[in-house]
Amino acid sequence: MMTLFIIGILILAVKLFFFAIKMAWGLTKVVAFVVFLPMILIGMLLAGLLSAAFPLLVVALVVAFIVSGWKRV
16 A cells, blocks of 8 residues: 555656646746847847847747737637
8 A cells, every 4th residue: 555655656746847847848938938038129129230120029929929829729
């Protein structure tokens, strides 16, 4: 009986570990796109790199539009 308990706890620990990895990756993506991408674009705009910042902004908006469309399906 004790062996089954230990095996169950190990399985639970492994599942929680992989869930934590998945959650951390999701949070990293959110922070990268919500915080860092606008900061980089604003910095490029202030530095006078409008010719590079504008295409990046358009690409980011198109990708966001496509990804939001996939989530609805």
